[in-house]
Amino acid sequence: MPLMLDRTLSCSPVALKCRPARLSNLLNKNEVLDLYIDGEQEVTGLNDKHNQKFSIRSTAPYLGQGRPPRPNYTAPSSPKLRKEENLSNIDIDNAWHSHAHEETNDTCKVASMSHGGGQDARHFKVSSEMVSQFGESRAQTTTTVEDIYEELQDVRPPSPFLYSTSADPISSATSGYFAADLSCHEEFNGVHDFSLEQDTDENLLRRAKEVETCFMLPPVENSRLNALRHKRLDSTEMLQLIQGLIEDRKKLASELSSQIKARLTERFATKEEYKRSKLELETRSRRLEKETIDIQSALERELDRRSNEWSVKFQSEEQRLRERVRELAEQNVSFQREITSLESYKVDATSRIKSLELQNKHLDNELQKVKDDRDNLHNSLVEWHGSLAQAIEERDKLREFLNDKEESNKALHKVIARLQRASNEQEKTITGLRQGFSTELEKRAVGNSDITYNMQMELNRLTGVEQNLRREIQSCTLEMVSLRQENVGILNRLQRSEDGVNFSTIRIDQELHARVDSLQMQALSLLDDAGQLCAKLLELIKSNSSKNCSDVDSLAVIEHTLKYQSIKGGIENVKQRLRTIKSLLMEKQNKEEPRQNAGDCLQGQEKLSRDDIEIKLREEAMVSRVLKEKLLSNELDNEQLQSDLAASLRIQDVLQNEIQRVQDELRCLTHKSKHLEVQVLKKDGTINQIEQDYQESAKELTALRCMLKTVSDERDVSWQESKQLRRTVSDLQDEVASLKQRIRALNEDIMLKESEILLREGEISILRDSIDKPFDIICSPRSMKQFGME
Structure with a gap:
C-alpha cells in the first residue's frame, strides 16, 4: 500500500501542486509525531544528505508539475498593463511564497514521519496507517491535467520560491530547471538573439545530463540502505517504500530528460520557423518596396500629366481673358469715338444755334419793317384767310390720299414680289415632284414588272x-x-x-x-x-x-x-x-x-x-x-x-x-399620283388668280400715276399761290417766333436730358458688363475660386 501511494505520488504530473491540500488531514494529527522523536536524528541526517545532493537543482520551480511553462507573447503591450501585471504578479508571488512556507513545514513533518522508523512494531503500524490515510486523502483530492492547464491559462506561473522550499528534492530540482527554462524562453521571445538561444540550448542539454547523473543512485546510499536493511530486519516495508521512491525518482528523472529533449526539439523547430518567417518577411518587404516604388512612379506620372493639363487649361484661360480684355479695349475705343462724334455733333448744334440767333435778329429787324405793312395787308389777309384754310384742307387731303396710295402701292409691290417668288418655288416643286413621281412610278412599274x-x-x-x-x-x-x-x-x-x-x-x-x-x-x-x-x-x-x-x-x-x-x-x-x-x-x-x-x-x-x-x-x-x-x-x-x-x-x-x-x-401609288395631280391643278388655279390680281394692281398703278401728274400740276399752282400768300402770313410770324423760342428752350432741355440719359445708359451698360464679366479675373477672389474649382 505505501509503495502504490508513493508511485502515484511520483507518477502523477500534478501531485506536487496539490500537495498542500492533500496533506491537510495530517496537519490536524500532530500527536503522531511524538512517536518518532527518538528517530529524529536519523531523519535530520537523511535530510542533510538530500540537501547536499539537490542543493544545485533547486532553481526550476515547476518542472515536476508535469506541465510546460506558459509561453510569452511577442507582441508588445502598453506600459500601464505591464505595471498592473507586475503588481498582480508580485501579489501572487507573495501569496505563493507564504503558502510554500507552510508547505515546507508540513512536508518536513511527513518526511520525519516517513524516515524515522520506530523501535517497535506498534510505531511502524501507526506510521503505516498514517501513510495509508495520507494516500487515501491524496486519492480523494486528485486533480486532472486538464484542470491544471485550465488554471495555467488564467494564472501566471508561480515564482520559484514556492517550489524551492519544498521538502521533496525531486520536485525542487525539477522546479528549478523549469524556472531557468522559463527565464531562457522569455529572453528568447523578448530579444530574439541567436547567440542567446544557443547558450540556452547548451544550458538545457547540460542540465538534462546533470539531472540524469544526479538521479542515478550513488553507491554510498546503496551501502547505507544495505546497512539499514541489516540493522532493521523488522522494517522490511519501510525498505520497500524507499526502493519504490528510488525507482520513482529514476522514472521522474527519465521523464524530466525526455521533457527537456522535447523542449529542445521544439526550440529547434521554432528556430527553423523563425528563419523561414524572417525570409518570408524579407521577401514581402522587398515586394512591398517594389510596389511602393511602382505606385510612386505612377503617382508622379499622374501628377505630371495633371500638371500639364492644368497648365494647358491655365494658358487657354489666360488667352481667353486676354482676348476678352482686347475686346473690352476695342469697345472702349468705339465708345470714346462715339463720345467724340457726339461732342462734334454738339459743337455743330451750338454753331447752328448761333447762326439761328443771328438769323433771328435779322428777322426781328425785318419784322419791325413788316409791322407797318401788316396793318395794310390785314384787310386783305382776312379775305384770303378763308381761301387759304380751304386750300390747306384740300392739300392735307391730297397728301393723305397720296400717302395712302403710296403705301398701298408698296404693299402691292411686296405682295406681288412675294407671290412671284412663291409661284416660282411652287412651279419648281411641282416640276420636281412630277419628275420624281414619274421616275419613281417608272422604276416601280419596271420593278413590279420584273417581280x-x-x-x-x-x-x-x-x-x-x-x-x-x-x-x-x-x-x-x-x-x-x-x-x-x-x-x-x-x-x-x-x-x-x-x-x-x-x-x-x-x-x-x-x-x-x-x-x-x-x-x-x-x-x-x-x-x-x-x-x-x-x-x-x-x-x-x-x-x-x-x-x-x-x-x-x-x-x-x-x-x-x-x-x-x-x-x-x-x-x-x-x-x-x-x-x-x-x-x-x-x-x-x-x-x-x-x-x-x-x-x-x-x-x-x-x-x-x-x-x-x-x-x-x-x-x-x-x-x-x-x-x-x-x-x-x-x-x-x-x-x-x-x-x-x-x-x-x-x-x-x-x-x-x-x-x-x-x-x-x-x-395606292396610283391613287397618290391622282391626288398629287389634283393638288397641282389647284396650285395652277391659285397661280392664275395671283396673276389676275397682279394685272389689276398694275392697272391701278397706272391710274394712280395719271392722278399723280394732275396732283403735281395742282401742287405747282398752289405753290405759286402760297408764294403770293407768304407776304400775307408775315403777321403770324410774331406769334410763331414766340412759340419757336419756347420750343427751342424745350428742345435744348430735351437734348440735355437725352444726353444725360445716354451717358447714364452708357455707364449702366459698362457697369453691367463689369458685373457680368469682371475685368481683373486673375486677381479677383471670386474668379480665383472659380478657377480653382475648375
Missing part, C-alpha cells in the same frame, strides 16, 4: 416541277407494283420447280448485280450532278436575295436550303443502301462459290439436301429483304416528293400573297 415576271417564271417552274414529281410518283408506284408482281412470280416459280432452283438463283443474282451496277453508275452520277446544280442555284438565289433584301426572298432561300439538305440526305441514304446491297450480294457470291465446288465434286450424290434447302430459304430471305428495302426506299422517296410538293404549294401561296400585296401597293 411579276420572275414570280410567273417561278410559278411556271414550280408547276413543271410539280408535274415532274407527280410523274415520278406515278412511275415509282408502277415500278413498285411491277416489282411486287415479279417477286410473286419468282416465289411461285421457286415453289413449283424444285429442280430449277440453282438456275433461278443465278438469274436473280445476275439481275441484282446488273441493277446495282446500273444504279451505281447512272443514278449516283445523276444524283451528284443534281446536288451540284442545286448548290449553284442556292448560291444564285442567295446572291439575288441579298441584293433585293425582301422577306419573300429570304423565306424562299430558307425553304430552298431545307429542300437541298433533304435531297442531300436522301442521296446519302441511297448511296448507303446501294453499298449494303452490293456487300450482301458479294457475301452471297462468296458463300456460293465453295458450295458450287462441293456440288461439282458430289455430282453423284443427292441433288437436293437440307443445306440446299437452307440456302434456298436464305436466298429467298435475301431477295425479300432487298425488295422490302427497295419498297421502303420508294415509299420514302414518295414521302419526300409529297413534302416537296407541299413546300412548293406553300411557296406558291406566298408568291400569290406577295403579288397581291404588290398590286395593292400599285393601287
